[in-house]
């Protein structure tokens with residue numbers, strides 16, 4: 001880790017993902033998710049909160065025992081006792097979190113900016129004294145005073161922190177503001193790497209994560225399927241594919257396993273993945289509309305950003321209300337019935353009215369029925 005100009009993924013499915021109200025992973029699920037992400041080449045896994053108690057610590061120790069290539073990191077309050085609990089799990093990297101906005105400093109932790117600075121020094125000093133890799137988590141950094149953040153990052157840098165996590169805890173930023181804030185911090189404290197941790201309350205988490213990278217962040221927090229507090233976090237699969245397709249940045253992760261890991265986390269979190277979910281939804285490579293099906297059949301690049309196999313999905317040409325001739329020919333070909341364009345044109349009205357009646361796409365049996373009826377009427 002740490003190569004020049006590389007972007008790293010710090011996946012927090014097992015920490016912030018599991019913080020989603022009502023979500024619980026058992027130890028077996030945690031291991032399966034961690035193994036999967038590790039085998040895909042995800043660089044870092046935030047894997048739990050040792051201060052929560054013995055059961056959580058046991059599950060973290062089990063992950064440590066796997067000997068994964070990914071760096072395992074735990075979430076900690078800025079308390080020596082939390083960090084000791086992480087060390088007791090065999091963990092070598094910690095996130096030390098502090099609330100940094102005035103609203104949270106005054107109305108949540110009931111302290112002062114000075115207290116935050118001093119507590120950071122204490123906790124960071126302790127962690128570095130134990131030889132740990134330390135990310136300083138700035139909770140609610142997006143609402144914090146900019147000058148105070150710079151001061152805090154300088155303190156973190158001077159006391160040996162390895163990176164600073166800029167958290168848009170409430171998901172209030174737009175990508176322009178995210179870019180501006182991260183760029184400012186990066187210019188003021190260039191020695192400290194920045195991670196961007198974006199929430200999706202306004203549906204902007206992925207866009208904000210990318211804006212953070214454009215502003216100079218080297219690490220991105222993600223979760224599989226965008227699982228996470230409230231409306232979730234920046235989705236791993238969206239961030240990685242958007243970096244690749246929209247920004248030309250390949251983070252070196254095996255994207256062909258996105259569908260599999262998405263379904264695994266979907267089941268374990270009891271949060272089914274919507275069919276239209278960007279990148280991993282079951283139907284995001286389904287084409288029904290006449291012009292789209294025609295375009296895809298001629299060359300998939302007409303309507304697909306990348307081949308479905310690249311994320312573990314498959315392409316479907318669907319016969320339905322909006323189908324055109326070429327799509328209908330293809331739908332019949334898929335069920336082993338070769339038909340001509342003329343036949344497809346003749347069947348089109350019935351394909352449309354069947355779709356209208358059943359309020360959905362035609363299954364193989366519906367297509368077969370229409371074809372048989374046409375054959376019978378021609379023979380009569």
Ligand SMILES: CC(=O)SCCNC(=O)CCNC(=O)[C@H](O)C(C)(C)COP(=O)(O)OP(=O)(O)OC[C@H]1O[C@@H](n2cnc3c(N)ncnc32)[C@H](O)[C@@H]1OP(=O)(O)O
Pocket residue numbers: 016019049051052075076077078079097098099108109110139169229
């Ligand atoms: C934005 C985020 O996602 S941060 C991650 C949050 N994750 C979680 O809360 C999930 C796991 N949490 C837990 O199991 C528990 O909340 C624990 C073990 C961390 C703490 O439990 P408890 O000691 O029972 O306290 P409680 O849950 O009520 O937490 C609030 C306390 O933590 C303090 N606190 C909050 N953030 C921090 C921080 N970064 N550093 C130090 N103390 C903090 C609060 O001021 C409050 O202290 P007070 O009771 O003296 O006023």
Ligand SMILES: O=C(O)CCC(=O)C(=O)O
Pocket residue numbers: 016095096097098136137138139140165167168169170197199
């Ligand atoms: O403080 C951190 O490191 C992370 C906190 C977090 O999950 C958030 O602010 O959304």
